[in-house]
Amino acid sequence: xxxLAAASLLAIALTGTPLAAADVPHARxxxxxxxxxxxEAVYFEAKxxxxxxxxxxxxxxxxxxxxxxxxxxICGVVKxxxxxxxxxxxxxxxxxxxxxxxRAYRTAESVLAGGTDDPTHGALFFHSSGARPGWFxxxxxxxxxxxxxFYR
Numbered sequence: 076x077x078x079l080a081a082a083s084l085l086a087i088a089l090t091g092t093p094l095a096a097a098d099v100p101h102a103r104x105x106x107x108x109x110x111x112x113x114x115e116a117v118y119f120e121a122k123x124x125x126x127x128x129x130x131x132x133x134x135x136x137x138x139x140x141x142x143x144x145x146x147x148x149i150c151g152v153v154k155x156x157x158x159x160x161x162x163x164x165x166x167x168x169x170x171x172x173x174x175x176x177x178r179a180y181r182t183a184e185s186v187l188a189g190g191t192d193d194p195t196h197g198a199l200f201f202h203s204s205g206a207r208p209g210w211f212x213x214x215x216x217x218x219x220x221x222x223x224x225f226y227r
Contacts, residue, residue, distance in 0.1 A: 128221030
């Protein structure tokens with residue numbers, strides 16, 4: 076446990092992002108790892124969309140965790156291939172904007188604590204409203220929130 080804490084402090088110093096337990100072989104996922112993974116997804120996928128957009132993206136990740144079609148942990152969902160575009164853009168995952176990082180962590184903590192209603196009503200997918208829906212068009216559309224379109 077001390078090794079994980081030391082590694083996490085080093086990760087924060089180098090990248091501004093805590094090391095998640097999911098990044099360490101044989102480490103058990105913890106609530107802190109779930110918060111960090113969810114905050115990372117919210118930061119990159121909802122940056123600039125405000126509180127409503129951040130909340131909606133966070134709930135999609137949680138909805139996926141609860142679905143048998145996706146990994147059963149928050150970190151597993153976030154790191155599941157290229158499900159989230161920032162995971163495969165070739166750029167390092169550095170949460171450099173302190174205001175957006177704080178919003179992402181607040182949102183992640185609140186959603187994981189069960190303190191919010193799901194504005195997406197169970198959505199599992201989303202894309203920017205400026206993108207073509209492609210295969211998403213075959214999914215039931217839930218609605219549009221803060222510049223993203225959500226689907227079940």
